[in-house]
Amino acid sequence: MSIFNFLKQRKDTTADIAKKRLQIIVSHQRGGDEEQKDFIPKLQQELINVISKYVKVDQDQVKVELERTGDCSILELNITLPDTLA
């Protein structure tokens, strides 16, 4: 086996890449049945409405994400406040 082959084998094969991509897709797909995930956009909109009452924020400055790892679900809320407030 040449050195070239040796180096080539250390790299991910296309099958490895496929597997990694699928694992991400599947965890997202399973990370909540459709109905569960459906509430995210609405929640995001309502949060924006509430926050806007007190602070002026852009729509895209409020991010809501639901992630699931194993049995545990994490609802991540990320609000970037405008510089003027600080």
Next chain:
Amino acid sequence: MSKKKQTCEVIVVTSGKGGVGKTTSSAAISTGLAERGYRTAVIDFDVGLRNLDLVMGCERRVVYDFVNVIQGEATLNQAMIKDKRFDNLFILPASQTRDKDALDKDSVGRVINELKESFDYIICDSPAGIEAGAVMAMYFADQAIIVTNPEVSSVRDSDRILGILASRSHRAEEGKERIKEHLLITRFSPERAAKGDMLSVQDVQEILSVPLLGVIPESKSVLRASNEGIPVINDKDSDAGQAYSDAIKRFLGEETPMRFIEKAGIFQRLFGASTE
């Protein structure tokens, strides 16, 4: 011939994605079960795009179809076609002229209940997709065989179908014990997997985490069999035929090692050791 089992089981063969081998597998599995002495009915749920009759070689004997039975235009006895080889195997063809909306849950349930009285197994060959036709095929299932190719779109669609099986079947709606799932990997190429050009059996199983029923190798015998209208499981010399027979054994609870999943190495070929 009388029934072999006390209770009848309904098995759906499904995949989400089209062209992965649902009909080929439905034909092989129903033939394999009949060969083992079980009274078996196989229903084509692909209304509008019927093909099971072709794969099973009975296309010229279709007079009435599933939709005729649903709508009371024919009896089950009139519509069921007896297989050429096994007299305990019957095919209920799909309608070629109607569309998938022709099936409703109540009527399909009625037909399945009638079949349950005289059959051991009812195999439902699902159409592709996740719409009404596919949901109807899985709705009354006790067990599901998920046909998957070692390829990204097929694996993702299989995962999607697993989600639908778990939420939209009769068992799910009634809060009963969930459908028993089996993974059937088809069109597998040990050589390409060994090179890293194709997902391995282990990869697919790990991603979907469904018990593995069998691995059917990519094989010229599958096309030859469908050309002739003879389910490939009848071709005892072919690798695909043998792989389906192995899957039937496992389905019936017999343990048998997985074959055709590893490439025969040069040493194994030289010294005649089996490919494990």
